[in-house]
Amino acid sequence: MIQTVIFDMDGVIVDTEPVHRYAYFKHFEELNIPVTDAMFTTFTGNSTRNVFQNLKEIFNLEQDVEDLIKRKRTIFNDAFDSKEDLELLEGVEKLIKDLHENGIQLILASSASKVTIERVFRRFKLHPYFTHLVSGEDFPKSKPHPAIFEHAASLSIAPKECCIVIEDSTNGIKASTAAGIFCVGYNSIHSKSQDLSEANVIVNNFNELNFDKVKNLDSKLRSN
Structure with missing residues (x-):
């Protein structure tokens, strides 16, 4: 699971x-x-x-x-x-809360600096939902190098085989694949220039995901 x-x-x-x-x-x-x-x-x-x-x-x-x-x-x-109109992407807050309430551990692994991550998390009050915030500035090589996701997986409460990554960029998906972690590609309006073809699953809206659907990705993990 x-x-x-x-x-x-x-x-x-x-x-x-x-x-x-x-x-x-x-x-x-x-x-x-x-x-x-x-x-x-x-x-x-x-x-x-x-x-x-x-x-x-x-x-x-x-x-x-x-x-x-x-x-x-x-x-x-x-x-x-x-920028007063900066908002969370549609459906992601609901997904984060649903996963958290159902006992799924959430980890952030972003290429952004620690300062930027802190600004976003403080502005949108996201700290209570995530156990770890991992910044790309701590790694000498950026995505598509897998180091950031390998480290994030090492912080998981479960084996890497029980983790998934949600990414919207070509480099991020390549990094997840290189780390050997199942990847959900998020095909948002902001990622049209990105190649998501290496993702294991692609979603176009976070309304397509919830706890039950994420939990059932376990069967897809076993088949890959």
Whole structure:
């Protein structure tokens, strides 16, 4: 039986991607580097540190990675605090509460920084439902590397075989697959540029999931 659900955050619990995108491109403009939409899409699911490590090599940036990260996060935090219409994605709060009330352990495994995770969880009062919050900034390699999900699974109350991951990005799904964890791909309006084909199951709305349906994924786990 499924005992632990590992959630991604951006694009799964809350859509902060437009805020991140705004912060990144404002910073790119300041740096005068021509990052295309296509290039930016390949960074989805990466930590801020990994994004700037890559960009530093691509564009031969003189700034230290830590300084680049600090500036981008300043822009993001200012925009986040002023965005009054930021809401949880449709159906996810109901799903989180349903799973929690039925004894499913919830773990967050997000590429976002600890500061951003804390901002989201404090704003939407999500702390009571999750036993662990895992940030990508603690790992040298971002998704699609499996390290973050391997660590999240190690925090589970059950074996990895009794865990599932909910992801909306190509890199996140690849990371879950590489970690050997059953993956539910969330095909939201915010993930249209992402390839979810490697997910074990794809849902288009969180109303398609509840405790009973998640519990029954156990049979699909055994058949994979």
